[in-house]
Amino acid sequence: MxxxxxxxxxxxxxxxxxxxxxxxxxxxxxxxxxxxxxxxxxxxxxxxxxxxxxxxxxxxxxxxxxxxxxxxxxxxxxxxxxxxxxxxxxxxxxxxxxxxxxxxxxxxxxxxxxxxxHAQSRTYVYRIALGISHGSLLPLTDHNLCWNIRNTELDMGAMRKAAALLVGTHNFSSFRAVSSDLPFKNPVKTLDVADIQPGRSFSHTHFHRDIPIWELTFRSRSFLYRQVRRMTGALVAVGQGQLSVPQLKDILEAQDSLAYPQGLAAPAHGLFLTRVDYKDSDLKLSQQMSEEQFPSTGNSEDST
The missing domain is CATH 3.30.70.580 (Pseudouridine synthase I, catalytic domain, N-terminal subdomain)
Incomplete structure (x- = not known):
């Protein structure tokens, strides 16, 4: 059997x-x-x-x-x-x-x-907290769970224009980490979503002050190594006025990881993988299961 x-x-x-x-x-x-x-x-x-x-x-x-x-x-x-x-x-x-x-x-x-x-898409969300001079000023529920930036405002209009340039099928070599251990991976990716929306602190209703949170959402079937963090860093640089929208376009079109400015990538701790999606048909076997076919064999402590 x-x-x-x-x-x-x-x-x-x-x-x-x-x-x-x-x-x-x-x-x-x-x-x-x-x-x-x-x-x-x-x-x-x-x-x-x-x-x-x-x-x-x-x-x-x-x-x-x-x-x-x-x-x-x-x-x-x-x-x-x-x-x-x-x-x-x-x-x-x-x-x-x-x-x-x-x-x-x-x-x-x-x-x-x-x-x-079999994964059809992967969705990442990058969380940014504005007006935070030091990480210790964040509530514990957000500590190490967002990128704290001293700026109190970012130019969201410019950031959204820049994000729109990234959507679609492109060679994203410029946004691949220079130290990537997967240089053979195809750099042509289709970015389905690059969205920027207000978010909320995990302790929004209970903290002593309001913290502006922004969430950058990216969805694609697959990403290059550190692509999301490098895209985020570039978009924040646009919001801060360090990069212009045309300059970001030039970086994308260069198709060269060395064209990406050093030290611009967003830190790891603000990034969340939020979804991995599959076709329902790929999960069909589990949908046919029933408790009668596969009865429970005991609780978690003795399930060996």
Whole structure:
């Protein structure tokens, strides 16, 4: 009886203390990646098969996620039926309880499903707090969760004009990090959304003063390494008057990472991966499941 099951899981994390979303090389184990902790939690379920997690979206050190995703295979001992989706979420979260990582949902998916290659789009939101001279002036609910800028105002009209230039299909080589370890990746991307809207502090109604928050939203099927942070930094520079809209256009059209001004990229801690979207048809197997087909096998503490 074949009892191996493939699962797609969605998970969130505060990335401050982690070395990015993917696992780190053995010689860098002083700071683990999110993938390391997720694989450790899966191993605690004592599967028969070796544990190998495939993360859909790489996020850098210090970047957060409200919804990243990954897939993995799991085969239980003694021909036990696969975990139900709810039981799997509870079991993994039980073993992740000491970390700032949580599984939000799981789907049983076909054996040929791939979390990275089946993703239709990824959405990032960058949060900016204005008029903050020092990070200690932010409420704890926003500390390390936004980029605090001394300016009390940005030229949002100019920023939106600049953002509009980025929308569409372009060679984004100028917005790829110079130190990218993936130089072979196709630099031509289609940016579907580059939007700038007012946001809110996480403690808006309870803090002693109002903090202007702005959110920059970017959506594409995929991004280059540090592309979002470099686009954000350039747009903020336009808002501050350091760059003009034509200058940003020149940077884009240069198609050269060295054309991007040094020190302009936005810091990691304001960036959130907020969505990874898939076609409903790719998740059809999980929609056919029922509690009768895959009965619960116990609570999260003894689900091994």
């Amino acid at each position: 074949h009892t191996r099951a493939r699962y797609l899981v969605f998970f969130q994390y505060i990335g401050t203390k982690y070395s990015g979303a993917v696992k780190v090389p053995p010689h860098q184990l002083e700071r683990k990646g999110i993938q390391d902790h997720l694989e450790d939690a899966i191993r605690r379920l004592k599967p028969l098969n070796p544990v190998s997690l495939f993360v859909s979206s790489r996020t850098d050190t210090g970047v957060h996620a409200l919804s990243n995703s990954a897939h993995f295979d799991l085969q239980r001992k003694n021909n036990k039926l696969p975990f139900t989706e709810d039981t799997l979420v509870e079991a993994l979260n039980f073993h992740l309880r000491t970390e700032q990582i949580r599984i939000t949902r799981a789907h049983r998916v076909p054996d040929d499903f791939h979390a990275r290659f």
